Amino acid sequence: MNAGDLEAQSVFFCKTCKVQLKDSNAWYDHINGKKHNQMLGMSMVVERVSVDRVKEKLAGLKRQKMMEASAVTNAHTIEEIQRRIEEKEKEEEERQRSKKRKMMEQDHVHSKLQEEELEFDEEDITAFGLPMDFGSSKKK
Ligand SMILES: [Zn+2]
Numbered sequence: 531m532n533a534g535d536l537e538a539q540s541v542f543f544c545k546t547c548k549v550q551l552k553d554s555n556a557w558y559d560h561i562n563g564k565k566h567n568q569m570l571g572m573s574m575v576v577e578r579v580s581v582d583r584v585k586e587k588l589a590g591l592k593r594q595k596m597m598e599a600s601a602v603t604n605a606h607t608i609e610e611i612q613r614r615i616e617e618k619e620k621e622e623e624e625r626q627r628s629k630k631r632k633m634m635e636q637d638h639v640h641s642k643l644q645e646e647e648l649e650f651d652e653e654d655i656t657a658f659g660l661p662m663d664f665g666s667s668k669k670k
Pocket residue numbers: 544545546547548560561565566567569
């Protein structure tokens with residue numbers, strides 16, 4: 531065994547299957563063979579499928595939530611939706627504050643509805659995975 535043999539052996543080693551091929555013909559047969567491609571394919575396909583499925587699922591959910599949110603607010607970006615919901619919440623907060631006494635006295639049903647509206651918006655935001663810094667307005 532000389533240096534040339536050692537060099538050739540390292541060249542014809544398949545890292546994927548961890549097998550040593552004896553020459554270029556064996557190497558070529560191996561990398562075009564079923565076993566090698568299964569080894570190669572399995573690690574790649576499994577990874578790709580699971581990642582793609584998760585992405586697909588997330589994209590689907592996100593798209594659905596975005597459509598719902600944009601339908602509510604007529605906004606087209608998450609930033610815009612977030613801003614509008616924020617604005618709306620501030621608006622509602624102001625309105626509730628200024629009308630609080632009146633509502634406490636005679637408009638319990640309306641007050642209840644507004645609370646439920648705010649809660650719905652927050653759930654939408656949660657679904658986006660966005661921070662809920664402004665969601666604390668609901669707490670009293
Ligand atoms: Zn191989």
